[in-house]
Amino acid sequence: MTISDAAAVLRAVEVATPWSAYELHVVTRFVKGQPAPRGRISLPRDPRTKEEKVLVFAEGKQAEAATKIGASFVGGGELIDDARLNFTTTGTSVLSGKIEPTKVICTPALLPTITPKLSRFLGPKGLMPAVRRGTVTDDVAGAIKQARGMLEWKGDRQGVVRTPIGRINFPVEDLEKNIRTFLQAVKAATAEKDDLSVKRKVAASSILQVHLSSTQGPGIQISDI
Structure with a gap:
């Protein structure tokens, strides 16, 4: 057909x-x-109805840039606990409820801080920042723009x-x-x-x-x- x-x-x-x-x-x-x-x-026309919720791990001017462009959550190590996953007795996992991002971006400077604490939680959800995916970068503003438009x-x-x-x-x-x-x-x-x-x-x-x-x-x- x-x-x-x-x-x-x-x-x-x-x-x-x-x-x-x-x-x-x-x-x-x-x-x-x-x-x-x-x-x-x-895609030529975005099929999604829900807006991307972008979490950015950044500090200083990069954090300011992320906030200015409209990132949903911006901060440093203090956000780790809010982004962490809690495991239930059934073995399934859910976000804590404080932060529920659909994309996570991190600066190279903060990657060593979040990796040991968040990789096992964000990785299975496909949210762990990675250089090859363009989500580990100093250009956080550009990454946010791309994250919002990419499927x-x-x-x-x-x-x-x-x-x-x-x-x-x-x-x-x-x-x-x-x-x-x-x-x-x-x-x-x-x-x-x-x-x-x-x-x-x-x-x-x-x-x-x-x-x-x-x-x-x-x-x-x-x-x-």
Whole structure:
């Protein structure tokens, strides 16, 4: 089914809930033992309804810059306890409730301070600052701007990537732009590598199937990709 036809079916299902989400499921060719495909992307139209809550570990002028640009939480080591996770008797973990960030940014100077105390708590949530993700930096203002506009995605152990891709009330043109932009990013991240890359266990895949679904609707395979 084409993107426009699939969207029409899902809109009919979600007629009473126009803010429901479209979700894209991308099945990639995946070799067992290789790392899951992952990446970051800025879509033409942001499908998220909740604003990013950015926690910034910074001091001095960098803290001032973070506050000025509108970071949700800014501070140094005194914020560690508020950002720490508490473990329940069932083994699950939840944020303390004082600070519930969706992104965490840290300056290089404070990274040695927060790493021993927060890595085991923020790491499993995908929130631990890292240089490769651009969240350990002296340019906190730039990182905040990027964090607000970037959508992170990651495949599961079978190489299936799931991501919100739009809202039911989006025009089909906006939905299609988001889908095609996202698929290009997945293709780039899962492009077949040379033998040396494979030996290094770089994810070497291609897109096999794409399904579009919604909160209450079925998954529909997309043909025009």
